[in-house]
Amino acid sequence: MTLLERLHLAGMREVVAVQPVTGGLAALAGIATRRDAPPVFVKAFADPPADDVFVAEAEGLAALRELGGVATPEVILADRDVLVLSVLRPRPRSEAFWERFAHLLAHLHLSTTHPRFGWHHDNWLGRRRQVNTWNDDGFAFFAQHRLLRWLDQPRVEAALDAEDRAALERLCDRLPDLLPERPACLTHGDLWAQNVLATADGEPALIDPAVSYLWAEVDLAHVWSTSPPPEARRMFEVYAELTSLDADWEARMPVIQLRQHLAVLAQFDDDWGAADQIRAVLAPFRTRS
Numbered sequence: 001m002t003l004l005e006r007l008h009l010a011g012m013r014e015v016v017a018v019q020p021v022t023g024g025l026a027a028l029a030g031i032a033t034r035r036d037a038p039p040v041f042v043k044a045f046a047d048p049p050a051d052d053v054f055v056a057e058a059e060g061l062a063a064l065r066e067l068g069g070v071a072t073p074e075v076i077l078a079d080r081d082v083l084v085l086s087v088l089r090p091r092p093r094s095e096a097f098w099e100r101f102a103h104l105l106a107h108l109h110l111s112t113t114h115p116r117f118g119w120h121h122d123n124w125l126g127r128r129r130q131v132n133t134w135n136d137d138g139f140a141f142f143a144q145h146r147l148l149r150w151l152d153q154p155r156v157e158a159a160l161d162a163e164d165r166a167a168l169e170r171l172c173d174r175l176p177d178l179l180p181e182r183p184a185c186l187t188h189g190d191l192w193a194q195n196v197l198a199t200a201d202g203e204p205a206l207i208d209p210a211v212s213y214l215w216a217e218v219d220l221a222h223v224w225s226t227s228p229p230p231e232a233r234r235m236f237e238v239y240a241e242l243t244s245l246d247a248d249w250e251a252r253m254p255v256i257q258l259r260q261h262l263a264v265l266a267q268f269d270d271d272w273g274a275a276d277q278i279r280a281v282l283a284p285f286r287t288r289s
Contacts, residue, residue, distance in 0.1 A: 003030045006044050006082045018042060026126040026267070031087065040076055041085045049127045054083040056123035060189075060209035061085075068108035068186050071205035088197040088205050095231045101196060101204040102238035109216035110243060112186035117141040117213055125190060125210040126267050128153075132212050138184060142214070143172035146259040153266035159275040160265075167285035168278075171255070174285070178255055180246070184213040191219040192226035192260075216243065221256040254281045 058078035073085035119132035189210030
């Protein structure tokens with residue numbers, strides 16, 4: 001079924017055409033032209049993994065906006081089959097934009113601290129359910145629900161051997177030694193550079209969240225590790241200053257980013273080097289004969 005047909009079935013009969021767009025990895029997307037109304041962004045899955053995918057995404061956008069003060073697109077429609085949002089603009093290629101983003105991201109993380117790790121229900125990361133069962137222990141939460149939960153996925157089982165999986169378990173046992181204890185805060189949860197866009201007036205705006213209360217560095221690691229543009233370099237310095245990050249924060253990024261590498265490996269035939277990066281991080285935790 002085409003995006004146009006999905007929109008008509010959802011009651012948006014004023015849509016006359018949909019122009020496909022690229023950039024996302026898990027869903028179909030396009031810009032829909034409407035009679036006597038501004039265009040809108042529309043997203044759908046060829047085969048929705050569950051009934052609550054887009055409702056959960058809409059809730060995540062609202063949480064980022066209302067709790068964290070971050071701009072997000074307006075949700076026009078969210079049901080089982082389609083998500084319709086207001087149209088954002090491509091982000092400008094400027095250091096000033098990324099410095100502004102650093103301030104907004106720091107505000108999001110510093111203003112939303114929470115006593116527990118998780119979310120009040122599960123949501124979605126791509127086409128896989130993100131388990132958010134509350135836990136008082138951030139290390140246990142991250143190990144169970146962000147790392148080890150991927151080991152039974154068929155693509156992960158095929159890519160990682162038994163010693164790789166054992167090394168991941170050893171790393172999880174060592175998390176309190178590898179990472180500093182940090183409070184939970186509201187995190188975007190899927191913050192690669194492609195999910196940073198701009199509003200009509202040039203302010204940073206976020207799309208495609210997989211929110212939960214987790215360590216702020218989960219967001220930082222994702223944008224750090226997914227080829228941000230050269231003009232974003234100053235963003236990390238500003239964020240570190242605003243949040244009083246210690247000098248060792250860059251060394252922690254590969255361990256924290258394991259979560260996203262495992263998620264990519266689990267969901268896509270082309271893992272864009274994720275398996276190799278996972279093995280490199282796990283290498284010190286493999287047994288030595």
